[in-house]
Amino acid sequence: MDDLDRKLLSALAADSSTPTSQLARQAGVARSTVQARIERLKHSGVIAGYTIRLGETAERRRIRATVLLHIEPRSTAPLVQRLKTMPQVESCHSTTGRMDLVLQLVAESTGELDEALDRIGAIPGVRDTESLIHLSCKFDRRT
Known part of the structure; x- marks a missing residue:
């Protein structure tokens, strides 16, 4: 895992519904890069799933x-x-x-x-x- 992976995980942990395009803007990378990284994190087991947090x-x-x-x-x-x-x-x-x-x-x-x-x-x-x-x-x- 590198800094980009950690940034994506942090952003998704804060709000897992954040659009890929917004994550890409925040990280300063292409949307396709974010999509590929998220897929890799899912397949490697780092991301096990998404959930909601009750208010x-x-x-x-x-x-x-x-x-x-x-x-x-x-x-x-x-x-x-x-x-x-x-x-x-x-x-x-x-x-x-x-x-x-x-x-x-x-x-x-x-x-x-x-x-x-x-x-x-x-x-x-x-x-x-x-x-x-x-x-x-x-x-x-x-x-």
């Missing part, structure tokens, strides 16, 4: 939680497969320490979140859970 108004209506899981030995793979089927589970990370997995959940209501937490606790292999409900965001470097 503050939509995000404020959602309830977020971090859930820590302590699980049975050798139950990670089937447990993770079950978690993947739950739309409320945004991410799942293995970790060190007394807990084995860290989940990020999002729900439209406390009832939906409560139901998701009950379903997680009932998955075979889950020994213990600890839920941390997010109250407010002080800052987020991803935005």
Whole structure:
């Protein structure tokens, strides 16, 4: 990856709907160069896809939680497969320490979140859970 690739990735990360012609003007290169670079970045796996980022108004209506899981030995793979089927589970990370997995959940209501937490606790292999409900965001470097 060179400076042009990094500029394109930065611009697309800020707004993935930026037209190719605008990216080319910003980078000072031909539109065809930008198209070729983006295709190369896709094929090499650097760009895995495009998504939207919800605005503050939509995000404020959602309830977020971090859930820590302590699980049975050798139950990670089937447990993770079950978690993947739950739309409320945004991410799942293995970790060190007394807990084995860290989940990020999002729900439209406390009832939906409560139901998701009950379903997680009932998955075979889950020994213990600890839920941390997010109250407010002080800052987020991803935005």
